[in-house]
Amino acid sequence: MKVTVVGAGNVGATVANVLAGKNFCSEVMLVDIKKGYAEGKAMDIMQTSHLLNFDTTVIGVTAEIGDENGYAPTAGSDVVVVTSGMPRKPGMTREELIGVNAKIVKGVVDQAVKYSPNAIFIIISNPMDTMTFLTLKDSKLPRNRVIGQGGMLDSSRFRYFLSKALEKAGYKATPTDIDGMVIGGHNDKTMVPLTSIATYRGIPVTEFLSKEALDDVVAQTKVGGATLTGLLGTSAWYAPGAAAAAMVEAIALDSKKLMPCCVYLDGEYGEKDLCVGVPVILGKDGMEKIVELKLEGDEKAKFEASVQAARDTNAKLDEALK
Numbered sequence: 037m038k039v040t041v042v043g044a045g046n047v048g049a050t051v052a053n054v055l056a057g058k059n060f061c062s063e064v065m066l067v068d069i070k071k072g073y074a075e076g077k078a079m080d081i082m083q084t085s086h087l088l089n090f091d092t093t094v095i096g097v098t099a100e101i102g103d104e105n106g107y108a109p110t111a112g113s114d115v116v117v118v119t120s121g122m123p124r125k126p127g128m129t130r131e132e133l134i135g136v137n138a139k140i141v142k143g144v145v146d147q148a149v150k151y152s153p154n155a156i157f158i159i160i161s162n163p164m165d166t167m168t169f170l171t172l173k174d175s176k177l178p179r180n181r182v183i184g185q186g187g188m189l190d191s192s193r194f195r196y197f198l199s200k201a202l203e204k205a206g207y208k209a210t211p212t213d214i215d216g217m218v219i220g221g222h223n224d225k226t227m228v229p230l231t232s233i234a235t236y237r238g239i240p241v242t243e244f245l246s247k248e249a250l251d252d253v254v255a256q257t258k259v260g261g262a263t264l265t266g267l268l269g270t271s272a273w274y275a276p277g278a279a280a281a282a283m284v285e286a287i288a289l290d291s292k293k294l295m296p297c298c299v300y301l302d303g304e305y306g307e308k309d310l311c312v313g314v315p316v317i318l319g320k321d322g323m324e325k326i327v328e329l330k331l332e333g334d335e336k337a338k339f340e341a342s343v344q345a346a347r348d349t350n351a352k353l354d355e356a357l358k
């Protein structure tokens with residue numbers, strides 16, 4: 037399995053590092069426009085190979101925008117992870133990044149797809165739902181091969197905040213004791229943590245937590261990325277990188293795991309012509325199946341609002357690409 041990770045910054049280097057440590061890839065190509073940057077990150081990761089006991093080869097490549105041959109070393113990649121672009125600063129929304137990142141993502145995808153026409157693309161750059169939609173439309177790849185990462189990260193944060201609330205309520209819960217999923221757009225205001233199906237050791241969390249405690253978990257999950265951006269001065273990378281690596285692993289090992297991912301809807305959930313987070317089965321063909329949950333009441337209305345927010349951002353794409 038050959039994986040290319042575009043963008044050797046905080047998230048991209050973390051994806052490469054986690055992938056190397058998992059030891060299932062033969063090659064990980066790390067690409068950046070900053071001269072020497074990807075090469076340096078790759079060398080640093082490779083110098084942990086003996087310490088962490090992995091055989092994956094990580095190689096750094098500098099590729100300038102528009103350099104026709106820049107992506108030649110990435111040729112024949114099975115998966116391309118796109119993290120290139122600007123992260124937000126404290127006080128910003130992800131959607132405000134569209135003006136800078138749409139052009140970067142389009143340029144990167146155009147170059148990467150030329151050398152890896154059979155690859156599955158995993159999109160990380162923000163605003164992620166819209167960057168996934170842009171990648172799909174621009175590349176004309178089939179929808180099973182263009183998948184955005186947001187749901188795995190948001191669900192991981194949801195589990196973390198649920199474990200904290202359970203701890204406060206007197207239970208010694210860790211995130212691995214909890215099952216929980218976030219669907220909808222990767223958006224501070226409209227993502228949908230599904231409290232109705234979240235469980236602690238198989239028992240609904242509603243048995244342990246008050247409505248107020250659950251409302252607080254939902255609120256913290258929704259602004260999970262903004263909270264970290266406030267603390268770090270730039271956006272997070274460890275959990276985002278691990279989330280993307282988990283998706284690559286499901287594809288590489290053909291594990292058919294159910295994961296919340298951003299994919300193109302064509303009638304599922306009553307929606308068409310946009311990419312948004314829903315549960316899917318991930319395997320060797322990428323998104324192999326969309327799992328349709330029977331959303332009801334409040335959660336249905338919130339999902340619809342999240343879809344509308346993603347559509348509103350998609351509507352700004354033409355302007356952003358000018």
Ligand SMILES: NC(=O)c1ccc[n+]([C@@H]2O[C@H](COP(=O)([O-])OP(=O)(O)OC[C@H]3O[C@@H](n4cnc5c(N)ncnc54)[C@H](O)[C@@H]3O)[C@@H](O)[C@H]2O)c1
Pocket residue numbers: 042043044045046047048067068069070073099101119120121122123124133137140143144159160161162164185186189222270271272273276
């Ligand atoms: N979807 C998610 O869950 C999620 C999570 C975290 C971050 N993000 C997004 O991922 C992106 C990257 O975040 P980061 O923290 O790694 O930022 P970063 O600034 O640390 O790294 C971005 C890298 O992209 C590179 N780059 C820019 N244009 C490029 C191009 N044309 N080709 C190749 N490389 C290019 C930059 O040189 C830089 O090294 C941001 O847009 C951020 O908002 C998304």
Ligand SMILES: O=C(O)C[C@H](O)C(=O)O
Pocket residue numbers: 123124130162189222260261262264265271272276
């Ligand atoms: O919050 C951000 O801007 C980065 C990322 O989308 C995250 O959720 O960590």
